[in-house]
Amino acid sequence: MTTQIHYAPKGVLRVRLEGELDHHCAFQVRRELDEAIDWSAPAVLELDMAGVTFMDSSGIGVVLGRYKRIKSQGGSMRVVNVPPRVDQIFSMAGLYAIIARG
Amino acid sequence: MTTQIHYAPKGVLRVRLEGELDHHCAFQVRRELDEAIDWSAPAVLELDMAGVTFMDSSGIGVVLGRYKRIKSQGGSMRVVNVPPRVDQIFSMAGLYAIIARG
Amino acid sequence: MEQHKNFMQMEIPARSENEGFARVVIGAFASRLDPTMEELADIKTAVSEAVTNAIVHAYANPGGIIALEAWAEPHRLEVAVRDCGRGIDNVTQAMEPFYTTSPETERSGMGFTVMQSFMDEVEVHSQSGHGTTVRMVKRIGCEE
Amino acid sequence: MEQHKNFMQMEIPARSENEGFARVVIGAFASRLDPTMEELADIKTAVSEAVTNAIVHAYANPGGIIALEAWAEPHRLEVAVRDCGRGIDNVTQAMEPFYTTSPETERSGMGFTVMQSFMDEVEVHSQSGHGTTVRMVKRIGCEE
Numbered sequence A, B: 001m002t003t004q005i006h007y008a009p010k011g012v013l014r015v016r017l018e019g020e021l022d023h024h025c026a027f028q029v030r031r032e033l034d035e036a037i038d039w040s041a042p043a044v045l046e047l048d049m050a051g052v053t054f055m056d057s058s059g060i061g062v063v064l065g066r067y068k069r070i071k072s073q074g075g076s077m078r079v080v081n082v083p084p085r086v087d088q089i090f091s092m093a094g095l096y097a098i099i100a101r102g
Numbered sequence C, D: 001m002e003q004h005k006n007f008m009q010m011e012i013p014a015r016s017e018n019e020g021f022a023r024v025v026i027g028a029f030a031s032r033l034d035p036t037m038e039e040l041a042d043i044k045t046a047v048s049e050a051v052t053n054a055i056v057h058a059y060a061n062p063g064g065i066i067a068l069e070a071w072a073e074p075h076r077l078e079v080a081v082r083d084c085g086r087g088i089d090n091v092t093q094a095m096e097p098f099y100t101t102s103p104e105t106e107r108s109g110m111g112f113t114v115m116q117s118f119m120d121e122v123e124v125h126s127q128s129g130h131g132t133t134v135r136m137v138k139r140i141g142c143e144e
Ligand SMILES: Nc1ncnc2c1ncn2[C@@H]1O[C@H](COP(=O)(O)OP(=O)(O)O)[C@@H](O)[C@H]1O
Pocket: A057, C049, C053, C054, C056, C057, C058, C083, C085, C086, C087, C088, C094, C095, C099, C100, C101, C102, C107, C108, C109, C110, C111, C112, C113, C132
């Protein structure tokens, strides 16, 4: 799994995830995202899921964990370009009750 | 593995092999080739190997077996578009001493 | 051992780098049943959950082993993921959505829920201190 | 069991439909060593030969089992293919190019020769009536 991080204007942190998001790579994704969040203190974290070819419930933890972190800094979060299978798992976990889907 | 069979003019039987040529599919390839050989009694059998993505020593047996069959009918045989790895295995078996490479 | 069905049984160390490997193996094994892309993804996801659980929860120390077994018959794949780890005291509770004993490592507690929603049958056998077996069945190419 | 290297061990029925499956499995396992396409093809071809031999030669009756084992450490893959079949009386002779006991089914007798030319080490242990183990080593990412 690779993460492409873009610091957009107006405090939007855009991150594009690519590859398989499982427990094995969750640690690394989490670390990269948290570094970017702490460094840029964005108003909005936007996760672009278009390139995610596989995700299991480990992905729920990654998204929820970043949501908590950014919320504690007063920011918000959204996920965009969510592939159908990822969407199914996010819905199962009731994620869209707290995180916007762009 | 799929076989595409073309009966060309002047007694040339052209067969294009596609996929993985291993022991598991050797039986089927052999049967299809032998049917075509017996039916058309070609002067030349041309095996186009361009689409062969995997081959082990089972492929040597398939080629040698067809060579014997067509030779017993007075015909000849050639292999064309041989991918490097297939070529390596054919060379190892000394196949080009008896079968032309087009 | 089964002679009529085709089967496989594999043992791998309980290490996270094997999660992706287990998915490839079950995917390649299941492909002989000619599943749809969707069915294949269901199977890989469920197996990924069960294997990840054995890696995350079963063993306190490194060196533990996970067994992945599968049986194929027409229109039906059966998979078992076994460990010899700590086991689960209360399986009913463990299978509840959002229940997790590892919130600190960002486990969501949704592993069993994902398995149940992607497979046709999920059965968990566990004995405290002796290990856990998750047995799952997926019907393939059948109308719902 | 090994704890330092990563390993896998798998058992499958000695049926020809499993030849392709064994190639996918060893390919996926070897890929963690970051082999070149060429090295990967060498490994898959050699394993295909050994697995095919166990399917073709080892068992007189259906129901036989093949074990595929692999160990990965940096720059080195070790693979073993085991069967509990008839065994080989004369291993030296069996390994000669073009030697085959099954010419009628168009075996070429080049299986062991292919294994030897694609792998860095090939060792055959066999006991008449008890089975055969082919152990192979491939060094990966090393200059010749
Ligand atoms: N193989 C296992 N060995 C021991 N405990 C397990 C195993 N699998 C699951 N559990 C227990 O069941 C709980 C729920 O599992 P699950 O629904 O997959 O959620 P998660 O893995 O996110 O915690 C785990 O938190 C753990 O306590």
